[in-house]
Amino acid sequence: MNSPRMIQVLTFGLRNTLKRFNARPMATLAQLESLKKALSYDRPPLCSGAISPSPEGLYLYYGKKNPRFIDFASATPADLDLLTAACDPATFGRGNEDVYDESYRKAVKMDASNFSVQLDLAGSGLIRTIEDQLLQGEAEKMRIRAELYKLNVHDKGSFFKTHRDTPRGTDMLGSLVITYPTPHEGGELALRHKDREWKFDANSLTVTQPSPSLAYVAFYSDIEHEVLEVTSGRRVTITYNLYFVDPASRPGVSAITPNLKNTSNLQTTLRGLLKNPEFLPDGGTLGFGLAHLYPVTFETELREMATYLKGEDAHVYRACRELQLQPSLQVIYSEADSFRDECGVMLDQIVRDPDYECEDGDSYESTLIRELGGVLVNKTQDTVLKRPHWVSDGEGEEVFITWISPFNEQNQLEDISMTYGNEFCAGFIYCSPCIIVRIPAASDRV
Numbered sequence: 001m002n003s004p005r006m007i008q009v010l011t012f013g014l015r016n017t018l019k020r021f022n023a024r025p026m027a028t029l030a031q032l033e034s035l036k037k038a039l040s041y042d043r044p045p046l047c048s049g050a051i052s053p054s055p056e057g058l059y060l061y062y063g064k065k066n067p068r069f070i071d072f073a074s075a076t077p078a079d080l081d082l083l084t085a086a087c088d089p090a091t092f093g094r095g096n097e098d099v100y101d102e103s104y105r106k107a108v109k110m111d112a113s114n115f116s117v118q119l120d121l122a123g124s125g126l127i128r129t130i131e132d133q134l135l136q137g138e139a140e141k142m143r144i145r146a147e148l149y150k151l152n153v154h155d156k157g158s159f160f161k162t163h164r165d166t167p168r169g170t171d172m173l174g175s176l177v178i179t180y181p182t183p184h185e186g187g188e189l190a191l192r193h194k195d196r197e198w199k200f201d202a203n204s205l206t207v208t209q210p211s212p213s214l215a216y217v218a219f220y221s222d223i224e225h226e227v228l229e230v231t232s233g234r235r236v237t238i239t240y241n242l243y244f245v246d247p248a249s250r251p252g253v254s255a256i257t258p259n260l261k262n263t264s265n266l267q268t269t270l271r272g273l274l275k276n277p278e279f280l281p282d283g284g285t286l287g288f289g290l291a292h293l294y295p296v297t298f299e300t301e302l303r304e305m306a307t308y309l310k311g312e313d314a315h316v317y318r319a320c321r322e323l324q325l326q327p328s329l330q331v332i333y334s335e336a337d338s339f340r341d342e343c344g345v346m347l348d349q350i351v352r353d354p355d356y357e358c359e360d361g362d363s364y365e366s367t368l369i370r371e372l373g374g375v376l377v378n379k380t381q382d383t384v385l386k387r388p389h390w391v392s393d394g395e396g397e398e399v400f401i402t403w404i405s406p407f408n409e410q411n412q413l414e415d416i417s418m419t420y421g422n423e424f425c426a427g428f429i430y431c432s433p434c435i436i437v438r439i440p441a442a443s444d445r446v
């Protein structure tokens with residue numbers, strides 16, 4: 001398709017109304033600090049452990065024409081040699097293609113269509129455990145569906161460098177890696193999010209179990225991870241893609257009433273501030289940059305993403321909603337240059353990437369404002385909102401956002417082609433919207 005990239009969304013027409021909220025709304029530093037502190041969240045974006053399945057849970061059948069069988073309770077090196085020989089070199093997604101590059105990923109893999117496992121994930125209680133750990137906030141009412149994806153063998157010298165698992169749907173929650181109890185050294189899975197790191201050492205977990213066991217780790221799909229080099233033995237894993245399932249949309253799947261967590265710290269602090277007439281006396285707008293990335297397409301409805309929020313993001317949304325604040329998910333777009341490092345155009349919808357070629361010399365941002373009802377906002381707390389030359393007087397709305405957690409620049413869709421995934425998958429990209437909450441004037445707060 002050679003046609004110019006178009007902003008393919010509803011056209012709102014010219015906006016003539018100018019509403020200015022340019023003056024910085026008043027919230028004291030202490031008030032903002034208390035909100036920031038209340039955001040502190042120390043639950044990791046992953047859960048891990050060991051399970052002792054029924055004996056069949058350690059069985060693996062593989063190969064189509066002459067299938068073979070391994071019981072991992074007693075697998076011999078010869079069994080593992082045969083399994084390794086039946087696998088293919090493991091490719092990975094780089095930009096818009098699948099590539100084989102041993103400097104990035106050295107391992108062999110087998111597709112799910114070529115093997116079969118007897119492990120009963122639901123029956124073993126593992127899915128329920130992962131649901132308890134990874135479904136937060138609005139998502140507590142969801143369930144998890146696990147889809148078998150690949151088998152990987154890492155032998156001596158194998159590794160898979162840092163990547164994020166490829167987004168495969170807006171309903172994708174994460175990945176589950178199950179490690180069989182084959183002796184090996186090295187091969188830990190290092191997982192990183194923001195400035196934290198967790199190391200998952202399956203081998204040391206399974207060797208300490210009284211009976212043959214499996215080690216598992218489940219993590220949100222936007223968590224960066226790396227298989228460190230295996231220094232001896234063989235490390236055999238099966239991976240699953242985890243998806244959200246809405247029990248309400250699945251007859252026959254019973255919904256378990258979520259065990260609502262105690263009122264969050266954020267909710268308590270925000271409730272206190274809302275009662276204080278000196279907190280944003282004339283009202284204002286709070287912004288929460290999200291901690292996680294979410295798979296989207298250009299057709300994804302932002303408001304439908306609320307139930308897919310993960311970890312601390314889900315808690316923020318839930319806290320605001322329970323205070324009747326009507327949080328909304330918004331994206332902020334801007335093209336890269338110094339002015340735009342500070343300001344952007346906020347929209348309640350996802351639009352095509354910023355390469356938009358406009359007619360009549362209009363800029364990308366002015367088109368977003370004029371055509372799509374975008375709102376000019378500050379992306380950092382210290383920005384002074386000033387009208388750029390490309391926004392005519394009388395056009396559009398300006399809103400000063402008081403950022404409680406920093407805006408996540410991953411909204412710049414142009415970066416996407418550079419990413420590393422575990423497989424190229426057309427269509428979905430990771431994006432991090434923000435949660436925007438309008439606070440009414442003190443006199444209008446109940």
Ligand SMILES: O=C(O)CCC(=O)C(=O)O
Pocket residue numbers: 150152160165177189225227237239422
């Ligand atoms: O085998 C593993 O431990 C996980 C490999 C991985 O990260 C992947 O396949 O995406």
Ligand SMILES: [Fe+2]
Pocket residue numbers: 163164165225422
């Ligand atoms: Fe991965």
